[in-house]
Amino acid sequence: MSVLKPFSKLPNLDTASILLVENEEQVQQGLAEALVEDSAQAVNVRLARSLPLPLENEKTRPRIDLVVFILNLTSDKSFKSANESLKYLDPGYFLGKVCFMVTNARYASGNMGRLDAVRKMAASLHCPLLFAEVQSPEGVTNAARRLLTILKVASGLVPNTSSLYLSNLTRCTKPPDIDQPSFD
Amino acid sequence: MAKLVSLSDSDLSASSEESVSSRIHRSLRLAEQEKRKNEAEKPFVLALKYFSEVEVGTPVVGNDEFENHLAQVEKVAFSKGLSPEAVSVMLEFAMSLRMGSSPCARVLKCLIPDSVVPQEAVFRAVVWLSVGKIPISTQVLFIKWVLTVFDMIDAKDKLRAIYGFIFSFITDENLVCDSNAFKLLGKAGRQPYLLHLLSLYKVFCPELVTLSIPSRMRSGFKNHISPWKSALMALQKRGSLQVASSISLNFTLKNKTGSRKRRHRHLELPELSRVTNTGVNTEQTSSRKLVPLVQIQSFEQLLKNMHQIELPAQMGSLLGSRLALQYLDCVQDESALLRLNFWLGYALHEEFLFCTDGGAGQNAEEALQFLNKLLSAQQFLQEGFHSSDAFLYKFLNIWDGSLLRPQILGLLSNIPVIPSSRECQNEKLSCGLIECLNNMLLKWLTWHSVYALEDDLDISLHSHTSINITLSGFKDSVMDLVCFVGRLASVGLQLEGCHSLLLSFVLDFYETVCDTFLKFGLPLVVMPPPGVFYPAMFATDPVSLDRLAYIMNRYKMNLTSAKSQEKVTSHAFHISRQTYQEFNNYLAFMVNCLWNSSMRCPETDIQLSEELLAKSGVPQPWMRFDLIHHPAFMMYAVEFHQKCWPGRKDMDLNSIKQAKPWSWYLEFLFTQGFGGLKDFFQNNISRPGQELDSAQSKKQPLVS
Structure with a gap:
């Protein structure tokens, strides 16, 4: 089965699993290390360039609690690849178990069109849109911490809350015009 | 012609004095040097005279006189620099197009001032700019020149008055419309300085520049200003530049970096x-x-x-x-x-x-x-700048939620009221954020109480802008902010396990919110969501509960005062039935819980069934959150018990509920600094401390 499903497997005890999807494979590794290092709970990090995931690892793969698409804003291919991958996710994932992480946003802010496209995509899928400063180690650690906050909720490790409830607040909304305040 | 004559003159005088003795020769030579100097300046003066008096329409092609005079001016300009008067004359000549547009650029290129540039001259040139039919490339050259010598202009009071005009001239004439901008770009060949100017404009008013400009563009004007700059620096080296060192320092600094x-x-x-x-x-x-x-x-x-x-x-x-x-x-x-x-x-x-280079950290x-x-x-x-907003x-x-966080949150709290609802997507739930939002709300409310007009219709949004916002628009904005923070706080408290530090910041926020009417004169009352009220109510630290009591008490005062105003004046604001209901429910729950030892809460959305409570195995669950057994106050109850009955071995906290000890216990609690609770009970319980049976105490919820 090529479509990834959120509830097709049983979870492992006290373990959260996260899938990082990045076409360029630049940030993935560092972020994965930071995720494992920073968490008190056991975190299972899986890496992929794009979806669908290969069939041969299907058996050994744990239940994925959170799918993170890492988008490099300086590259067009990054966005295209993520966009292509989305259709291999079960709709159940879009109830708070997918988020987009944009890198290099400050280095490509001359190109507002690309950022707009990403924002539109995240807003239409009701997913949170995070930004990360991956040029510095502090930035990577911080990005990992933010992902962990979402991951813990998505994997059911935080009592009394669910990923759907959290995503109600954190999901990206598309303001009418991001460049200018509307009274200007 | 004039130059030719003067040359032959000096040749003649030099040849006639060859045979004179050495002593006389020396003095004569000095005199002659003086004379030569004067005569060397003479053609320059003549040249200036020529340029100030030349007739309109004099041909340029084949005009030797013009050629010689201009060469003379160029020579002086590059060796000594031009005096203020000379700059005026030459600029006037060039910009008035008396001899057509062809010499214009050449004259501009040699306008190297030796001291200052008269403001009057620049002012006149700008006037010519809008009158004459100067080619676009020359217009750009002129603006570049003004930018280069800007610090040398002697006064800027008049010039400042026409800044807007200069800017609008550039935008209106050339750069605004796409088509025009492209025409211009086509002519000027997409030169970096022009793109740089455009990028400046994009920063200033992005809606006017629709071109996409490559962000990798650093050295905009650098190469193109350098002819003037290098000439100015050369003059400065020779010591002939009279302008003070601050300008030259600027130049050298810029070159160094x-x-x-x-x-x-x-x-x-x-x-x-x-x-x-x-x-x-x-x-x-x-x-x-x-x-x-x-x-x-x-x-x-x-x-x-x-x-x-x-x-x-x-x-x-x-x-x-x-x-x-x-x-x-x-x-x-x-x-x-x-x-x-x-x-x-x-x-x-x-x-x-x-950012283009990867030096984020350095x-x-x-x-x-x-x-x-x-x-x-x-x-x-006490207010933000537009540009930082x-x-x-x-x-x-x-x-990314962490880069320079304290500073960014600080700037954020200075943002003026935003009319439309605009949620900053941000899931970093931290105390800092709530504090920032509280500061923001405080500033908005303070601003409202300072600037709101008496008739409460139009309010000027910023003390030095003319943007107005209606009172209802302002109320909507404040409402949006408060509701947003309510949601944020609910989720935050849940995620952080009702962390008492975060709770404290959230209560800070609601201390501001509960007083919007009495303290800031804004007719708006918003109750906290259950996600904030109940965590504070069941908090394990007495301070949070005391603050909640204070907040509820202030809510009551705001609501009663609003209600009494509603009765007196016809156009007072209307508070919705739902707000009263929410308040009454919260109040009833608090009084029932703390005072009456009962968990009954009428008409609330949260109902606990008796069976479920029984399943928990806690004996008499309805008593667990009264003033004695509440986890926040248990410690005080135990201490009071020990003080009250020092000899007793077996502790029975329920004995405090008897008439006398109960009033003493309240006194004891109030002496511990719980002012919020004191006010709350004095205002909401009839005859506090005198009712012996606590079940008989009456609560006085507001009626809507």
């Missing part, structure tokens, strides 16, 4: 410095005497000279000086604010938005200091 370090210079606040250091000229050209800001040392001096302050050459320097900020605050000078905002907006954009310290200076300036002025709207979109 390579392209890699270039961006860093935005982060250093420039020194307060005068426009030019040649004070004499300033006094001559302007009608009144101006006092440069740098000379002002004390507040008294500032007050004395308030009407005749000369702004510094670089507006960024204002941020670093308290007196300058005081001046800005008192005078509300539109053009000064415009210049400052432009500088600030550009610096912020360059440094934090258009200038962190500088960035920190820069933003702290900006913050302290804003705190001093506009920058934030962009920056927040791509912020």
Whole structure:
């Protein structure tokens, strides 16, 4: 089965699993290390360039609690690849178990069109849109911490809350015009 | 012709004196040198005379006289520089197009001032710019020249008045429309300085420039200004440049900083410095005497000279000086604010938005200091700058939630009221964020109580803008903010396990919210969501509960006062039935829980069934949250019990509920500093402490 499903497997005890999807494979590794290092709970990090995931690892793969698409804003291919991958996710994932992480946003802010496209995509899928400063180690650690906050909720490790409830607040909304305040 | 004659003259005199003796020869030689010098200047004077008097329509092609005079001017310009009068004459000649447009560019290129540039000349040239049919490339050349010599213009009072005109000239004539801009770009060949100018404009008013401009563009004007700049520097080396060192220092500094370090210079606040250091000229050209800001040392001096302050050459320097900020605050000078905002907006954009090299970490310290200076300036002025607001709207979109967080949150809390609902997507639930939002709300409310007009219809949004917002629009904005923070706080408390520090910041926020009517005069009452109320109610620390009691008490006072006003005046604001109901439910629950030892809460959305409570195995669950058994107060109850009955071995906390000990216990609690609880009970329980049976105490919820 090529479509990834959120509830097709049983979870492992006290373990959260996260899938990082990045076409360029630049940030993935560092972020994965930071995720494992920073968490008190056991975190299972899986890496992929794009979806669908290969069939041969299907058996050994744990239940994925959170799918993170890492988008490099300086590259067009990054966005295209993520966009292509989305259709291999079960709709159940879009109830708070997918988020987009944009890198290099400050280095490509001359190109507002690309950022707009990403924002539109995240807003239409009701997913949170995070930004990360991956040029510095502090930035990577911080990005990992933010992902962990979402991951813990998505994997059911935080009592009394669910990923759907959290995503109600954190999901990206598309303001009418991001460049200018509307009274200007 | 004139030059030819003078040359033959000097040749003649030199040949006739060859046979004279050495002593006489020497004195004569000195005299002759003097004479030569005078005569060398003579053709220059003649040339200037020619250019000031030449007839309109004189042909250029084949005109030797013109050619010789211009060569003479060029020679003087590049060797000694041109005097202010010469600059005036030549600029007037070039811009008036008396001999057509062809010599115009050549004249502009040799306009190297030796001391200052008269403001009058530039002013006239701008007038010609709009009258004449000067080719676009020459117009651009002129603007570049003005930019280069800008610091050498002797006074800028008149020029400042036409800034807007110059800017609108550039935008309207050439750069606004896509088609025109492309035409211009086609002619000028997409030259970097033009793109740079466009990029400046994109920063200033992005809606006017629809072109996409490559962000990798650092050395905009550099190469193209250099002919003048190198000439000016050469003059300065020879010591013939009379302008003070501050300008030349600027040039050398700029040359020193390579392209890699270039961006860093935005982060250093420039020194307060005068426009030019040649004070004499300033006094001559302007009608009144101006006092440069740098000379002002004390507040008294500032007050004395308030009407005749000369702004510094670089507006960024204002941020670093308290007196300058005081001046800005008192005078509300539109053009000064415009210049400052432009500088600030550009610096912020360059440094934090258009990063090209990967040096995010290396200038962190500088960035920190820069933003702290900006913050302290804003705190001093008690309001934000437009440009920093506009920058934030962009920056927040791509912020990672941690980079320079304290500074960004500080700037954020200075944002003025935003009419439409705009949620900053941000899931970093931290105390800092709630504090920032509380500050923001406080500033909005303070601003409202200061600027709102009596008829409460139109409010000027910013003390120095003309943007207005209606009262209902303002209320909607505040409502949006409060509701947003309510949601944020609910989720945050849940995620952080009702962390008491976070709870404290959330209660800070609601201390502001509950007093919007009485303290700030804004007719709006918003109750906290259950996600905030119940965590505070069941908090394990007595301080949170005490603050909740204080907040509920303030809510009651606000609501009663609003209600009494509603009865008296017809156009008082209306509080919805739902708000009263929410308040009554919360109040009833609090009184029942703390005072009556019952968990009954009428008509609330949260209902616990008796069976479920029984399943928990807790004996008498309805008593667990009264003033004695509440986890926050148990410690006090035990202490009181020990003090009250020192001899008793077996502790029975329920014995406190008897009449006398109960009133003593309340007294004891109130002496522990729980002022919020004291007020709450005095206002909500009839005859506190006198009712022996607590079940008989009456609660007085408001009726809507």
